[in-house]
Amino acid sequence: MSKLALKVTAVEELTPLVKRFRFEDPTGAPLPVFSGGAHITVEMPDGDTIRRNSYSLISDPYDPSGYEIAVRREDTGRGGSRHMHTAVAEGDTITVSVPANLFQLDLRARKHVLIGGGIGITPFLSQLRQLDRAQQPYELHYAARSRAEAAGIALLPQAAHIHVHISEEGNRMDLGAILDGHPLGTHVYTCGPEGLIAAVADQAARLGWPTSAVHSEAFTAPPPGEPFEVTIASTGQTVAVKADQSLLEALEQAGVEIDYSCRGGACGRCETAVTACDGQIEHNDHWLSADERAAQTKIMPCMSRFTGTRLELDL
């Protein structure tokens, strides 16, 4: 995977929970431009290991002068966002991947409806710049519990087609109304909590939207779980996976080479064959098919975990 060593040129507190970071090339060289909805993977040294988290780019996709991300602090998470909030400062050097996109706009659409909840607003911030530039019609709906939590407000332009729904103020998002009455060929995109994604898919189905016009951001952070062990088939080595660590992170820490891109179970890069499995794989990815899951002969180490007595990987 191609990497970039960038300089942190701005850190801004948007709300007590969310910070915006800007990265630029240390020599001022242009960065690769990207497509709306793209993300980068940020590397964070953590003791003797490197944590890697993926974040949506929120800056203008056609602007090569810098990349911006917004990070919400998750105190119960695996530590990546906490590191960004407490240890990263202006002037630091940071290693990121080149942009990749698992949540792109369908440019065939006659109209785009973007629905974001909480920090799930981030991929839309680059998309709406792309849509403005292409002069494609769209509307954006952003839902948050309270204004204090709605970090996205500071990042959103004020425009008639950008709607903010604050439930504390009695202005809850009404999906039925939002999804009704669009021209044929409209596409809807959702990013946010699982519940919101499911509710939009549900409402769209009820209103007769074709499934190919309903999109959602597939990748999420790896869930923590019970610790477990895996065996590396080629060497016989055993690797212990801690409760707050993903299998991919544990393999990397143990020096086992493994390919990855999204680290969120959506791109397929980390797919690994299972050579022995005595127990149950918890498939948390969005990549393997139902048949592949049931067969338990493949695992996506960036997301999935295991309970049982023996899991051996073809590595």
Place this chain on the structure above:
Amino acid sequence: MTMQFNDETFRGDYTYRNSPEAIRRFPFPFDRDSYAYSVNIEQHPGGPKGSPFEHMFDVDEHYVAEMRDREITLAEDPLRCQSLPHMELAGWDLLELIMVSKARDYPDLFSLTRAGNDWHWINRPMGIDKRFIFLDAATLPYGPMEYITRQTQGDFALLHERDGNLWMDAGMVTSQADWSLDFDVGMNFFEWHAPVPKARQMGVFDKALKFLLAVGQGQHYRRLNWTMTVNPRLDTSPENYHKWGPEKRTITPENVGHKQFLRVELQTFFRLPRSHALAFPIRCYLASLDDLVTQPKWARRLHRVLRDIDPDLADYKGFAVNRDVIVNHLSQFDDGAPTSPGIFPED
């Protein structure tokens, strides 16, 4: 300009020819003495200096003549270049990729000067000097994909990614091995590969699709494919089968050496940044049996590969009717000696 461009034709009197240097750098596709369909993907660019793998977009002695041949084909059949409306952005991405790469890799042939979106492009071999505004199609005589691919060797497919599949939603196709853009445009990856025998059952395409979907920005790949063509014809399209199909019947033991060509496709894959589309350039190289047997390793190997190939593949690759003549002809160059691994000729 350091490079000499051939004055030659790919139709009619077929004056196409390879210089000795062009033969030595020919992308011979067989790395061993047998052939089976495989995905054989490598990183691109990268390869020995002077080889067609060295640069992102190879420019060789056939450049100017190939562009003239494309112009003739397009004048006869404008549907060889199509782009669905949502693919214009991918066209700009492709134009940028090609202009930036060529200006960097061949500074004596091409130059690109950029001030914001004001671009100035010079293509010396074709005598083009053009100022235009990037992302403003009104400032070019054609759409961006058509503009740049009228100046770049090889066919181009631009693939749109959606619903976990790739869709051929734009292309410039005038030097193809018997497939049709007009037929395939709008199709997905599995639909346009449907004619390949045995590959679907083998699961090769499921793997290839997964691979392609995962290709990221800045990671470029290539693979070689091959077929056989009678006469050095670029446009072996289904639309013009009546013109080139009957030529297959003109092969005799006397003329097979100079009329039978090995046709190699250098296929590359690039993820385009703004559109997230995949560019799939397919560059065609032609060498006659006479050209190839000047390299003793290739002569031996080609004989063994064609002699032992699965009859279904010989049929699909379009040379089943002439296989015996070809194999007999090549047998005189095969003394049974072992061949070295890899595709490059021996020194």
